[in-house]
Amino acid sequence: MSIDTHSNAANDFPQSGMERFDFLMTRYLAGDASDPEKEELRRLTENGYEFRFQEWLDAHSDEDPAETTLPGKAREEILTNILGTTRPQAKRATMWWSWAAAVLLALGGFMWLTLRSSQTAEMNITRNDQPSRQDETQVVRGKQFLTLPDGSTVLMNEDAELTYSPASFRNGSRDVTLHGEAYFDIAHDPAKPFRVKSGTVVTRVLGTAFNVNMQENKVVVTVTRGLVEVGSTERVYAKIKPDEQITVNTRTEQYNTASVSATEETAWKDAYLVLDNIDLEKAGQLIGEHYGVKLAFSRAEVKKCRITASFMHHENLETVLTVLSKMIGATYTIDNGHVSIEGGSCD
Amino acid sequence: MATHKSENEREVLRELSEGSESAFVWIFDAYSPKVYRLALKFLNSTHAAEEVVQDVFMDVWLRRNKMPDVLNFGAYLHGMAKKQVFDAYRRKSNFIEMIREIGYQEQADNATERMVQEDERERLLQEAIRSLPDHQQEIFQLAREEGLTHEAIAERMNLSRLAVKAHMKRILRFIRTRLDPVLKAETLFWLLIFTAK
Numbered sequence: 001m002s003i004d005t006h007s008n009a010a011n012d013f014p015q016s017g018m019e020r021f022d023f024l025m026t027r028y029l030a031g032d033a034s035d036p037e038k039e040e041l042r043r044l045t046e047n048g049y050e051f052r053f054q055e056w057l058d059a060h061s062d063e064d065p066a067e068t069t070l071p072g073k074a075r076e077e078i079l080t081n082i083l084g085t086t087r088p089q090a091k092r093a094t095m096w097w098s099w100a101a102a103v104l105l106a107l108g109g110f111m112w113l114t115l116r117s118s119q120t121a122e123m124n125i126t127r128n129d130q131p132s133r134q135d136e137t138q139v140v141r142g143k144q145f146l147t148l149p150d151g152s153t154v155l156m157n158e159d160a161e162l163t164y165s166p167a168s169f170r171n172g173s174r175d176v177t178l179h180g181e182a183y184f185d186i187a188h189d190p191a192k193p194f195r196v197k198s199g200t201v202v203t204r205v206l207g208t209a210f211n212v213n214m215q216e217n218k219v220v221v222t223v224t225r226g227l228v229e230v231g232s233t234e235r236v237y238a239k240i241k242p243d244e245q246i247t248v249n250t251r252t253e254q255y256n257t258a259s260v261s262a263t264e265e266t267a268w269k270d271a272y273l274v275l276d277n278i279d280l281e282k283a284g285q286l287i288g289e290h291y292g293v294k295l296a297f298s299r300a301e302v303k304k305c306r307i308t309a310s311f312m313h314h315e316n317l318e319t320v321l322t323v324l325s326k327m328i329g330a331t332y333t334i335d336n337g338h339v340s341i342e343g344g345s346c347d
Numbered sequence: 348m349a350t351h352k353s354e355n356e357r358e359v360l361r362e363l364s365e366g367s368e369s370a371f372v373w374i375f376d377a378y379s380p381k382v383y384r385l386a387l388k389f390l391n392s393t394h395a396a397e398e399v400v401q402d403v404f405m406d407v408w409l410r411r412n413k414m415p416d417v418l419n420f421g422a423y424l425h426g427m428a429k430k431q432v433f434d435a436y437r438r439k440s441n442f443i444e445m446i447r448e449i450g451y452q453e454q455a456d457n458a459t460e461r462m463v464q465e466d467e468r469e470r471l472l473q474e475a476i477r478s479l480p481d482h483q484q485e486i487f488q489l490a491r492e493e494g495l496t497h498e499a500i501a502e503r504m505n506l507s508r509l510a511v512k513a514h515m516k517r518i519l520r521f522i523r524t525r526l527d528p529v530l531k532a533e534t535l536f537w538l539l540i541f542t543a544k
Contacts, residue, residue: 029388046437053436057429060388061381070383070400071393074509078401079375081513082408083368 021049025056043236047204047229048193137165145274145310150174151187152194153276155269157213181213183269186226201248204229211266219248224262230255273311273320280305280328284341287324291317295339302328305346360414363407371411375404378421382428389432398512399431405516475522483518486511 024041027033033041045053070078140146140162145155149169156162160180168175174194186194186205196203198214201221208226212219221230222245230246231237237255240246243262248255273290275283281303284295297303305328311320321332321339330344362370379400386396406427407414417423476487482504489495489503501511 028391031391042436050433053433054429057385057389057432060385061425061429068384068387069380070397074393074397074400075375075379077507077509078397078404079372081401081510082405083371 017044017049018052020044021052025053029056029060047236048195051191137163139163145272145276147276148174148176150189150192150194153185155183155185155272155274157181157183157268178212179214181211181268183209183211183266185209199250200232200253201250202231202233204231211262211269217249217251219250221246221248222260222262222265224266273315275307275309277306277308279303280307280324283307283309283324287317287320291320293317293334293337293339295341297344298340298342299330299344302330302341302344302346305344356420357415360417360420364412364415366411371404371408374407378424379404382424385428386432386435390435394508395435397509399428399435401509401513402431402516403427405513409520472522479518479521483514486514487518490515 021041021044024033024037024044027037028041140156142160143156143158145153146162147153148164149166152174154162154176157180160178160182162176162178162182164176172192174189174192175197176195177197179198184194184196184205186208193204195205196212198212198219201214201219203210203212203221205226205228208228209224210226210228211222211224213221221228221240223240223242225242227239227241229236229239230248232253237248238246238257240257243259244257245260245262245265246255246257273286275286278286280297284297284303287293288295307324307327309323309327317334317339321334321341324330325332325341325344328341328344328346331342333340333342359370359373363374382403383396383400386399387393390396390399403424407424414420476484479487485504486500489500495503497508497511497515500506501508504511506514
């Protein structure tokens with residue numbers, strides 16, 4: 001057994017989870033677990049401890065051969081199902097395999113994060129993100145759009161504050177702390193749940209899009225895509241699906257869920273126009289959708305230019321087009337809902 | 348001795364790749380006890396453990412021509428066994444939600460693209476199903492449209508539970524190859540919906 005690693009625990013979250021998991025797993029394998037304990041184990045497995053389950057599987061791969069073998073009837077049937085009609089006779093062979101020790105949680109690679117501050121500027125444009133590699137805990141405040149080290153994106157509403165540690169992201173935990181309101185679009189990673197802590201309320205997901213709004217006495221979570229689990233560090237309140245919303249009273253820990261229109265509930269974010277490192281062709285589509293116009297480029301090659309820009313308020317179309325044109329050195333004309341971008345280049 | 352054993356194993360794998368059923372049975376008998384015990388330990392059900400064994404070894408048989416390329420067969424099988432055991436463990440709970448979530452992840456960012464993707468996926472799926480043998484079509488319909496469990500399908504079609512599972516795996520594999528041009532293989536996890544209990 002090599003179950004003794006206690007690394008990778010998130011700084012801000014209780015470290016007892018792994019011990020609890022191991023405790024429950026031990027009971028489960030011994031056949032001693034009660035139904036609630038089995039359920040708890042299942043929940044833990046699904047919420048961040050999949051890797052631990054895998055480690056247990058590895059640890060049990062090389063046990064002494066017990067008497068238990070596949071019943072003869074099942075063997076016959078399985079062979080028949082696989083091979084067709086033939087019913088081969090048993091040929092017992094003794095061959096023990098050496099399980100390779102699997103390396104788990106092997107992650108790493110080059111990660112960098114970009115932070116764009118928009119404290120003064122309402123409109124915030126960068127042509128190329130400057131990678132900044134910082135390991136200190138990052139605190140990001142105010143209206144902005146940011147990409148986390150795992151590729152997840154966060155659109156922060158006014159007065160929101162997000163805290164996270166790039167180093168812990170690199171170490172495989174995806175935990176952030178939020179005050180205020182933000183919309184998260186989480187990069188899928190079944191092995192590493194993404195957790196948003198807002199006061200005592202913890203929202204756990206594998207890869208989805210959802211809105212968290214932390215107010216004075218309550219936290220409201222709305223899901224637009226995927227499945228989200230909301231709870232405290234001790235227990236799970238509920239799992240919510242798209243177009244569902246949970247409101248947790250942070251004083252009493254009481255909560256209720258309701259059906260909502262996620263589109264309406266997260267309407268605040270539509271005031272943002274986020275062009276996140278995309279090519280101009282795609283940017284043109286987004287702008288077109290946003291303002292109900294059609295964009296055409298006179299030079300096909302500029303469609304491949306990559307840009308990053310976020311417009312944080314309801315900017316008018318002219319402003320957006322002026323900025324965009326300046327970035328590529330082009331000019332634009334608007335005629336009856338048709339926008340032409342003339343000239344320009346990616347250099 | 349170790350060298351002798353691994354040489355022997357390579358020879359068996361080579362025979363397997365040429366379609367030798369006796370080589371397959373030899374491998375099955377050599378390795379299945381370990382897979383079975385692992386599954387039984389973690390799933391606490393002989394039925395579920397038998398299904399894991401069938402799944403793992405059906406993969407070996409269906410991919411037999413690739414087996415001589417596997418460097419460490421024991422490790423390879425262990426990886427497969429772990430995956431199947433874990434899948435079987437999770438399937439007992441909110442499997443449908445799990446699939447739904449996976450389905451969401453692989454979609455395009457843009458709503459229109461997403462709709463096109465889904466329509467295309469459904470069209471290819473229907474096309475693939477129509478080219479299945481009749482009894483497999485029936486199994487698929489019972490699982491997907493009527494939401495029947497393995498057991499219910501087995502009873503309805505007078506087949507064994509393991510046989511239904513084996514059919515489903517073949518159907519899944521077939522559909523996967525048909526839909527591959529549009530989607531990455533992993534995306535098709537959602538299709539596993541009808542292999543759930």
